Amino acid sequence: MQKPEYFTVHNAEAFKEQSVAKSYHLRPTYPAETFTILVELMRGESQHVLDVGSGTGNVARHLVELVERVDAVDFSQAMIEQGKQLPNGQHPGLHWLYGRVEDIALDPPYALVTAGASLHWMDWNVVMPRFRELLVPGGYLAVVSVDAQPDPWSSLSDVLRSYRTDSKDYKYNMLEELERHGLFRKVGERRTAPVSLVQSLDDYIESYHSRSGFSRERMGQERADEFDREAKKLLLQSYPTGEIPLQVTGGVVWGYPAPHDA
Template sequence: MTELAATFQQEAVAEAYQHRPPYPDEVFDRLEALITDEPRRVLDIGAGEGAIARPLAPRVEHVDAIDFSQPMVDAGKQRPGGDHPNLSWQVSPIETADLDGPYALVTAGASVHWMPWEETFARIVPHLTPNAQLVVIEHGPVDMPWWDGVMQAIERHSRKKNHDPKFSVVEAIRERGLLDLSGTARTAPITYRQKVADYVEQFHSTSSLARDLMTPEEAADFDTTVEEAVRPYAKDGVLELKIEAELSWGRPRA
């Protein structure tokens, strides 16, 4: 896991991250609604290039975006909203970050599973307002008729061979006694149109499929296999994706 996590410090991975689909607007409406305390400050842990922090910053008093990858933070600063005055960036593991709370909300988008949970929660809990919630957000395309073909490429080239599709990081954190779950919600689907080439490239923003982990021949085989799987479903070289997000929130415990 440590070796795979290190791939997020590669510039090519940070560059490919821009091709991941955006979070639906409903995610940010729900995040706003979960803030009940003042000040309306948000801590985004494992922020990456700010896919949550950047759209959320104009809606709240302030967002502190923390990530251990300098290339990710550098990329986020250059992307839309990355220079918003309500947004501060910090390159650091969350368990040793300089925090400027109190925070009324903590967000984590597909990042908590990379963190040392006990140390992370021990770090953030003292900096929370009385009713602050931690929200774990997962999102991505659903109902893809081409997925079996894509999975062939993933299984052949992924550096993570023990992936358990049934694993729930939220349930694992609850079992450790680190989260009192308050609620869950799934957003309504949105339509996102993406060029086939960009759809292929976004896979290289993941820890197990980064280009630097593959030989040029492997990367070419992966790209060709995925493109052949999705091409019959594209119109004029563009795929129509249905994007949904799932939010799980509760009170974190040290």
């Protein structure tokens, strides 16, 4: 199956860059209720979870407090090293694993496989059957997302298009595509209650440099600084205090990685 052209190896490689890893913690992250939902989805006697494309551990570092072990896999050493410096990054139950989940050696069985903002970068034809093999019988793949409202960037669409270093012009639903191609069977979906977050304009803008199209290494420092100044000037028109009040929710969609006959 074909993914949108945006999800190339070249664009994924941006997450190996130091500036992306350093800015990643500034993205709005999952409310605590998200992890309660994930624990409820675990199957079998195993208390081990596999978190794929873990990045700096936004899922793994919180979930490890509620389970026996989390194996957190990422192909970016920069992301892993940054994650180790964040809260719970050195938790004894958290095992950081550097490599591609498509072929890295793992220690199954897992009661749950989790994926945050990462699954779209992977080779679905390889990883979905592998997840099924790694899971306990009847085990779920849970895809976790985060949403923050309002979306200040909707007023900056022209600025984003003019500064980004890649093209991102697509409309598709990843999980619907996986289901259509027989690689995933959705079982359920839940969304958390909203939690409040107030973020400074500087931090909010900096969080954009944790995205593949706005890596400082790829933009170049001068152009990245220009982007920051222009974005802040426009955002101050709507947020003159220099702070953005956000309502953050987490979403979890779970189902069977395919092929699955159950």
